[in-house]
Amino acid sequence: MSLEVKNITKTFTTSSGDVTVLKDVSFTISNGEFVSIIGKSGSGKSTLLSILGALDSPTSGSIVVDDANIEKLKGHEQTKYRAKKIGFVFQQYNLVPNLTALENVVLALEFGGYPAASRVDRATALLAAVGIEDDQLTRRPSRLSGGQQQRVSIARALANEPAYILADEPTGNLDSVTGKKIFSLLHDLSRKQNTTIVVVTHDLDIAGKTDKTFTLVDGKITTKTRS
Amino acid sequence: MNALTRGVKNTLRSPVRSGAIILMFAISIALIVSMLVARSSVLAKINEVKSTAGTNITIRPAGTMGGMGGGDPLTAAQLNTITSTSHISSTIMTLTDQLSSDNTNLTSSLEFGGFGRAQRETTNSSSESSTSENKSTETPRTPGITITGTTDVNSASTDGSSLSISSGKTIDASGSDTVALVGTDLATKNNLSVGSTFTAYSKTFTVSGIYNTGNRFTDSGIIMPLKTLQTITDQAGVVSSVVAKVDSSDNVAATVASLKSSLGSAADITSEIERAESSVSSLQGIASLAMTGVIAAAVAGAAIVLLAMIMVVRERRKEIGVMKAIGGTDGKVVGQFIIEGLTLTVFGAVIGMVLGILVSGPMTTSLVSSQNTSSTNRTSQQLSGVRTSTNSSEAPGANFIRGGFNQIRDNASQVTASLTPNILLIAAGVTIFIALIGTAIPAWLTARVRPAEVLRTE
Numbered sequence: 001m002s003l004e005v006k007n008i009t010k011t012f013t014t015s016s017g018d019v020t021v022l023k024d025v026s027f028t029i030s031n032g033e034f035v036s037i038i039g040k041s042g043s044g045k046s047t048l049l050s051i052l053g054a055l056d057s058p059t060s061g062s063i064v065v066d067d068a069n070i071e072k073l074k075g076h077e078q079t080k081y082r083a084k085k086i087g088f089v090f091q092q093y094n095l096v097p098n099l100t101a102l103e104n105v106v107l108a109l110e111f112g113g114y115p116a117a118s119r120v121d122r123a124t125a126l127l128a129a130v131g132i133e134d135d136q137l138t139r140r141p142s143r144l145s146g147g148q149q150q151r152v153s154i155a156r157a158l159a160n161e162p163a164y165i166l167a168d169e170p171t172g173n174l175d176s177v178t179g180k181k182i183f184s185l186l187h188d189l190s191r192k193q194n195t196t197i198v199v200v201t202h203d204l205d206i207a208g209k210t211d212k213t214f215t216l217v218d219g220k221i222t223t224k225t226r227s
Numbered sequence: 228m229n230a231l232t233r234g235v236k237n238t239l240r241s242p243v244r245s246g247a248i249i250l251m252f253a254i255s256i257a258l259i260v261s262m263l264v265a266r267s268s269v270l271a272k273i274n275e276v277k278s279t280a281g282t283n284i285t286i287r288p289a290g291t292m293g294g295m296g297g298g299d300p301l302t303a304a305q306l307n308t309i310t311s312t313s314h315i316s317s318t319i320m321t322l323t324d325q326l327s328s329d330n331t332n333l334t335s336s337l338e339f340g341g342f343g344r345a346q347r348e349t350t351n352s353s354s355e356s357s358t359s360e361n362k363s364t365e366t367p368r369t370p371g372i373t374i375t376g377t378t379d380v381n382s383a384s385t386d387g388s389s390l391s392i393s394s395g396k397t398i399d400a401s402g403s404d405t406v407a408l409v410g411t412d413l414a415t416k417n418n419l420s421v422g423s424t425f426t427a428y429s430k431t432f433t434v435s436g437i438y439n440t441g442n443r444f445t446d447s448g449i450i451m452p453l454k455t456l457q458t459i460t461d462q463a464g465v466v467s468s469v470v471a472k473v474d475s476s477d478n479v480a481a482t483v484a485s486l487k488s489s490l491g492s493a494a495d496i497t498s499e500i501e502r503a504e505s506s507v508s509s510l511q512g513i514a515s516l517a518m519t520g521v522i523a524a525a526v527a528g529a530a531i532v533l534l535a536m537i538m539v540v541r542e543r544r545k546e547i548g549v550m551k552a553i554g555g556t557d558g559k560v561v562g563q564f565i566i567e568g569l570t571l572t573v574f575g576a577v578i579g580m581v582l583g584i585l586v587s588g589p590m591t592t593s594l595v596s597s598q599n600t601s602s603t604n605r606t607s608q609q610l611s612g613v614r615t616s617t618n619s620s621e622a623p624g625a626n627f628i629r630g631g632f633n634q635i636r637d638n639a640s641q642v643t644a645s646l647t648p649n650i651l652l653i654a655a656g657v658t659i660f661i662a663l664i665g666t667a668i669p670a671w672l673t674a675r676v677r678p679a680e681v682l683r684t685e
Contacts (some may be wrong), residue, residue, distance in 0.1 A: 037472075046682075050679045050682070053552070053554055055677075055678050055679040055682065056679035075557075076556060079551070079554060079555070079556050080554070081555075082552065082553065082554045083553070083554020083555075084554070087551050088553060090549075090682070094545070094549040094682075095549075096546055096549065096550070097546070098233075098236065098237050098240045099233070107550070107553070107555075108553050108554065110229065110559075111550075111553060111554035111555045111556070111559065112554055116229075147569075156553065157553075160554070
């Protein structure tokens with residue numbers, strides 16, 4: 001199992017003309033790798049992550065995930081791909097504000113087609129695994145701290161046992177201590193569950209602890225692999 | 228928790244806002260229900276009025292009116308033509324005659340007075356001029372006694388209701404017995420009571436009943452079966468007037484035209500078509516107003532739901548984007564927002580229908596009375612216009628106009644609000660239509676949300 005990016009180019013049309021944010025980007029991520037993508041603001045990191053998660057399409061090039069060319073998938077197939085194979089973790093957590101911590105995870109299980117009868121049990125177990133206490137299960141996001149919300153977000157990302165977790169600045173809104181805890185959580189997941197994790201970050205310390213770092217400069221990518 | 232539960236739960240996310248939306252929607256549904264009730268009640272009344280008011284056509288021999296004038300009675304052949312004319316549902320046939328002291332033992336309860344004398348002198352001036360020497364001895368002291376042969380004794384009633392029999396019983400007007408109803412004044416004058424007898428055209432009649440109409444002229448007459456009068460006056464098969472009832476006021480004009488065509492110049496035909504039209508025009512105004520109210524309330528209701536849901540979708544674009552990003556299909560995400568819209572609609576519809584049922588009665592009354600006031604003003608203006616133009620204290624025809632207005636007022640004031648299952652079904656249909664309109668566009672907006680764009684701009 002691998003994620004292979006081949007000659008990706010992404011151009012946005014703006015009022016001031018076309019802007020190319022990704023230029024002929026190619027790389028491969030192996031199963032179970034913990035990968036970071038770094039780069040300046042506006043360098044195209046988040047765009048690349050969106051393309052990997054089938055939220056956006058490349059202007060040219062292809063992404064092959066487990067032998068499937070995802071940009072050629074139809075709309076509902078891309079949705080299924082996101083539900084089954086991808087787990088998203090966002091900088092702003094992006095939990096559904098009207099749902100409790102437990103319900104947010106159950107929602108992802110519902111979208112992934114998990115059996116209704118065991119959704120609550122699985123969601124509870126996932127939240128416990130990321131460190132959410134029982135009394136926090138029924139709290140809405142507004143009554144959870146940033147770190148707790150990000151833990152819920154990670155539990156939601158893990159709900160359908162995805163092969164890939166795409167995390168966009170997962171520690172960007174957290175203090176350094178909490179940020180480190182969240183990073184450790186992701187790192188443990190990568191190691192224990194053999195989940196492939198792609199983290200977009202500004203934090204060079206975090207990037208330094210991943211298996212592989214891709215640096216985006218002016219839309220082009222360089223790779224640094226650690227042993 | 229599924230899309231249904233989430234949709235319902237999200238409706239309660241902002242209780243104040245949802246409450247306001249539900250309340251506004253409920254008011255528009257209440258308006259729809261009450262306007263539908265008003266319209267339905269008024270339409271029912273219109274149909275009732277059309278089948279009763281202004282549906283009579285009076286056919287008289289050409290040149291006669293109220294026993295005056297000249298001309299030949301309507302013949303059996305003409306009567307057959309009348310009864311076989313389309314849309315005529317029933318007929319009342321009448322033959323009138325005058326009994327004088329030569330052919331009855333009764334004494335009239337009326338006096339000539341100045342009006343009667345003048346009328347009589349005008350009528351007899353030419354014939355009496357040749358026999359003026361006998362004038363003092365031949366002139367009767369009282370007018371003749373009006374005797375009416377009819378197929379329906381109630382036609383003698385002055386107010387259109389059943390003839391009031393103060394003692395005794397009515398007669399079989401379709402028969403040919405020598406029985407009669409006697410007016411209360413004539414009965415008093417001649418000491419007649421039920422079972423008494425009198426003679427007319429050498430026949431002895433038994434008084435079956437004494438009637439009282441409150442009209443002195445009418446109460447000084449005699450009513451007997453048509454066939455009996457035709458027989459004793461040797462006028463078999465003929466009548467002096469026919470009142471034909473048409474099945475609906477909508478068909479009066481066509482029926483009059485048909486009768487004029489078939490009877491030609493032999494008959495004078497009059498109808499109450501204008502009165503019928505004015506009777507229903509007021510009600511039709513209320514029905515149109517109610518229909519306008521239904522449409523306006525439906526549009527307002529749809530706009531409320533539509534704008535509320537557009538606002539919800541716009542506010543929650545990010546949430547929609549996140550749901551799609553984590554694997555929510557368009558169907559599931561759109562479904563949740565449709566359920567939110569439907570929840571608002573259902574709550575509003577239930578409250579609105581209950582409210583509508585409660586206010587439909589007063590609303591109908593209010594609509595009818597406001598239309599009445601409007602009609603009153605218009606009629607007053609018409610009357611004063613007539614007075615001004617004729618420069619007299621009471622304009623000719625004013626009573627007719629006032630009578631017509633009274634009829635309109637009576638018709639309108641008798642409208643009773645009635646809620647039928649059909650109205651509730653229509654209201655439910657309108658609600659579903661509003662819900663579809665109110666949620667379809669927001670649903671389309673929801674489906675168009677692209678998660679990458681929403682998450683990029685966060």
